[in-house]
Amino acid sequence: MDYRNLGRAGVKVSPLWLGTAYFGTRIPEDSAIALVHAALDAGLNVVDTANVYSQPKGYSEEIVGRAIHDRRDRVVLATKVYNTMGDGPNDRGNSRYHIMEQVHASLRRLNTDRIDLYQLHRPDPDVPIEETLCTLEDLRRQGKILYFGTSKFAGWQLCEALWTSDRLGLAPIVSEQPEYSLVDRSIEAEVLPLTRKYGIGVVPFSPLGGGWLTGKYRRGETAPADSRFAGRGMDFAGDVYAPTFDALEGLEAMAAARGVTLSQFALAWLLAQPGVTAPIVGPRTLAQLQDNLGALDVSLTEEECAAIDEIVPPAAELPG
Numbered sequence: 001m002d003y004r005n006l007g008r009a010g011v012k013v014s015p016l017w018l019g020t021a022y023f024g025t026r027i028p029e030d031s032a033i034a035l036v037h038a039a040l041d042a043g044l045n046v047v048d049t050a051n052v053y054s055q056p057k058g059y060s061e062e063i064v065g066r067a068i069h070d071r072r073d074r075v076v077l078a079t080k081v082y083n084t085m086g087d088g089p090n091d092r093g094n095s096r097y098h099i100m101e102q103v104h105a106s107l108r109r110l111n112t113d114r115i116d117l118y119q120l121h122r123p124d125p126d127v128p129i130e131e132t133l134c135t136l137e138d139l140r141r142q143g144k145i146l147y148f149g150t151s152k153f154a155g156w157q158l159c160e161a162l163w164t165s166d167r168l169g170l171a172p173i174v175s176e177q178p179e180y181s182l183v184d185r186s187i188e189a190e191v192l193p194l195t196r197k198y199g200i201g202v203v204p205f206s207p208l209g210g211g212w213l214t215g216k217y218r219r220g221e222t223a224p225a226d227s228r229f230a231g232r233g234m235d236f237a238g239d240v241y242a243p244t245f246d247a248l249e250g251l252e253a254m255a256a257a258r259g260v261t262l263s264q265f266a267l268a269w270l271l272a273q274p275g276v277t278a279p280i281v282g283p284r285t286l287a288q289l290q291d292n293l294g295a296l297d298v299s300l301t302e303e304e305c306a307a308i309d310e311i312v313p314p315a316a317e318l319p320g
């Protein structure tokens with residue numbers, strides 16, 4: 001396994017991470033635990049969860065805690081804070097109050113004494129970044145968290161976080177978790193140039209577009225009954241999705257020419273992008289996990305990446 005540093009942090013992480021957003025909802029607890037064990041046995045070492053995941057909120061963290069309790073020393077454990085956890089005015093966001101309350105709740109649910117990567121699930125426009133970063137730094141010094149990062153921050157917000165840490169003598173954020181895949185290349189405009197320049201790890205979520213890049217959704221057909229998009233009333237015969245299917249069918253032909261699945265091809269493309277640390281996959285079954293792992297054996301050529309750019313154009317760097 002090609003373990004790599006998480007941005008400029010010293011910790012080594014696997015080139016794929018296991019996501020847990022559907023633990024306890026679409027993925028029953030026993031299947032979820034089997035997925036964690038299979039991923040760790042295959043050499044993945046990061047499990048990504050969040051306080052808000054599952055129903056009731058927090059159940060995904062509880063499942064992860066049970067899955068890793070006898071193998072904690074093999075796991076880099078990542079979770080998140082920001083989203084609404086209750087009805088009160090302070091039950092959400094990146095305030096000192098809410099983070100301090102939630103970090104202890106996450107530690108309890110995860111049944112562990114430290115979180116290895118604590119991520120701000122979203123930027124919070126109501127809270128000064130100084131307040132948030134000082135709180136994370138306090139938790140880091142207490143050893144309750146080892147590293148901290150962000151998710152869905154804009155380029156300017158990442159820059160603000162970096163200069164604030166620098167100005168106040170705090171440890172910097174080590175990673176950003178954006179959406180990034182062959183169905184959404186928008187972070188190439190501002191976020192990726194910044195993360196590359198400043199050595200921030202990039203851990204894309206929904207690297208298969210939630211399922212678009214698996215080939216299970218077909219032009220003119222309804223979503224398969226057991227799929228994530230089933231029952232959403234998406235009209236795959238209509239004009240709305242025609243450009244998506246044009247691109248998917250082009251990518252699928254390229255994957256077939258390589259003898260790999262579309263999902264492996266799409267993950268291999270992400271792994272080939274400079275500055276990407278590790279896509280976070282969200283397999284629902286062991287078979288899907290095995291398929292996703294196969295991407296680690298696929299390396300795309302420059303010619304293939306150029307041909308992909310013709311099918312799914314890169315986002316223009318801003319300002320254009």
Ligand SMILES: NC(=O)c1ccc[n+]([C@@H]2O[C@H](COP(=O)([O-])OP(=O)(O)OC[C@H]3O[C@@H](n4cnc5c(N)ncnc54)[C@H](OP(=O)(O)O)[C@@H]3O)[C@@H](O)[C@H]2O)c1
Binds near residue numbers: 021204214
């Ligand atoms: N920071 C954030 O705001 C944020 C947001 C979203 C996700 N995340 C993180 O990223 C993780 C992954 O996100 P994601 O689940 O959207 O990732 P994804 O890899 O884009 O989509 C995974 C889904 O695609 C389908 N799939 C995967 N492999 C397949 C295969 N070989 N054949 C057929 N179908 C396959 C499955 O859906 P079916 O159920 O249809 O089979 C699976 O649940 C989450 O668990 C979470 O940890 C973070």
